[in-house]
Amino acid sequence: MAARAGDGDAFGRLVGPLRDELRAHCYRMLGSVHDAEDAVQEALDRAWRSLDRFEDHGSIRPWLYKIATNRSLTIIERRGRRELPTDLSPDGVPLAEAVWLEPYPDRLMGWTTRLGPEARVLARESVELAFVAALQHLSARQRAVLLLRDVLGYASSEAADLLDTTVPAVNSALQRARKVLAGLLPDTSQHQTLDALGDAAQRELAKRYMSAWEAGDVDAIVAMLTEDARYSMPPLRVWYEGYDGIRGFLVDAALRHRWRFLPAWANGQLAFGTYLWNDERGVYAPAGLDLVALRGQRIVEVVSFLDADFPTFGLPAQLTGNDSSDAR
Incomplete structure (x- = not known):
């Protein structure tokens, strides 16, 4: 060659x-x-x-x-492993030592266009935030074995060759990894992928969520959540759960500030670039990239990455406040 x-x-x-x-x-x-x-x-x-x-x-x-x-x-x-705030126990990793999970831009998944429809769905699910977060709880070797076998489809003998180990070692690590993941991943029977939801329903859900935030309508936001929904904001350690917990956070966050939202895509999931009005600069400045996980047609989790690099996700670095829709 x-x-x-x-x-x-x-x-x-x-x-x-x-x-x-x-x-x-x-x-x-x-x-x-x-x-x-x-x-x-x-x-x-x-x-x-x-x-x-x-x-x-x-x-x-x-x-x-x-x-x-x-x-x-x-x-x-x-x-150490990368974390989400919801994975940290009160007496777990000190905040100063926590290394946070990062979101993955969908634009970096251009290779999936070479796959068939079913394989493309599986590829997107393999980078979903919940799955990647669960992988972090496996040992490094278990992580590698599970990905080579269950995601990439290599046979045990092939995975053993790639990892310079034996087939029994691969099979043992795979069994342990699958057992750990089964206890960490959400119930997939009610899991809703974006492909299954359909384009029209995706647009409608995104529009309702953005409109509720921009209008400061806390009741409308809460109505879109599941009863056990979670809301976190890495690198902040604090997180909120359930209607009451999230409502208390929203009353402060949504009502006291002016927001603009733009739809985006990350980890194969619906996401939003959120912008907060900055009086000093006279613009809407990036506040966080919100990744949304769905159960049915309701939101079961929002992870807002406060340090996300917006241009990496195809989002503008700021928004102006000139159009009439900014006023409330």
Whole structure:
């Protein structure tokens, strides 16, 4: 192959189509877009330097996944797991030491367009926030095994080769990982994907949610929630649960301030860029990226990432207050 002969452009053409899916894999492992990008870049650099050792059996994909997975395992060893506020116990990780889970821009999932409809749905579900958060409770090795087997579809023997271990070790780790996840993930029987909800229903739900916030209508917001809904705002540790808990937060947050919302997409989920009016600057400034999880057609969880980089999610860095819809 030309790449093996030292042709950098040929290597780029060879690995380019796989870069997005490798990043998604590393994100599932690490819970961080930034760490995932670093892991993929280091993996590709290492692959380029070691290309003479690649045994060409028709596809470079498994070899790249092996390098990227091992790089992710090394990164995990250097730090603790990433958290959401709702996963922290009162006597758990000190706030100063908490490392927060990061949202994943849907625009980085362009590789899913090459998949069929069913495979595309599964790919989106594999980066949903609840799933990635649950993965963080697995050991690094269990995480890798489960992703290679249940998400990427490698056989036990193939996963063992990628991880330089044995088939019994893979099967044992997979059994333990599945058991842990079963106790952490929400009941999927009532889980509502965006694809199942349909475009019209998605637009209607998004419109109602944005309008309620911009109008400061606390009752309308609460009416869209499930009884056990949760609301968190990393990097703040505090979070709220249930109608009363969330209503108390909303009375202060929604009524005392002026808001603008824009729809967005992250982790395969409906999301909103939220903007808070800034008197000093005379603009609506970014306040948080809200990821919304649904049960049926109600909201079961909102995670508002206060430090999200809005342009990364296709959102403007600020909004002006010139149009009449800003006034209440």
